[in-house]
Amino acid sequence: MSAGAPETLAFDSLAVGDALPPLVLDVTATRIVAGAIASRDFMPAHHDRAFANAQGAPDIFMNILSDTGYCSRFLTDWAGPDAMVTRLAIRLGVPTFPGHTLTYAGEVSGLREEGDEGVVEVTFRAVCDLGDHVTGTADVRLPRAGDRS
16 A cells, blocks of 8 residues: 555444544535536436526535435545445435535444454434435445455
């Protein structure tokens, strides 16, 4: 591993209740539109302010596929490059609009061993200016201490 390269967490170093470092995202129109285009979601509410207003929304809003991607990023930024998200279950709450700040927080809610890997259960949420935007749980597979190269 080169100097400065991210390291993958060791399963054996974790405990239930450990907090994940927050991920803070500035929600911009560009971020919302780019996520919708990248996920091939051409619903106008994700890129056309007039359409969103006509539907009763104050502005364009983030789509669920972008939310799923940011939840995965939150988990892998914490766990490292050798981690694998094997289960992700999210529930949408309030929408998030341009000008909001989206803050992800989570904690280790369970640990179990499966073969040569450790599975970390994580409970998390992303909060925006209006409240809980996304809540969820995930399983993240990590190498055991003796399996690290």
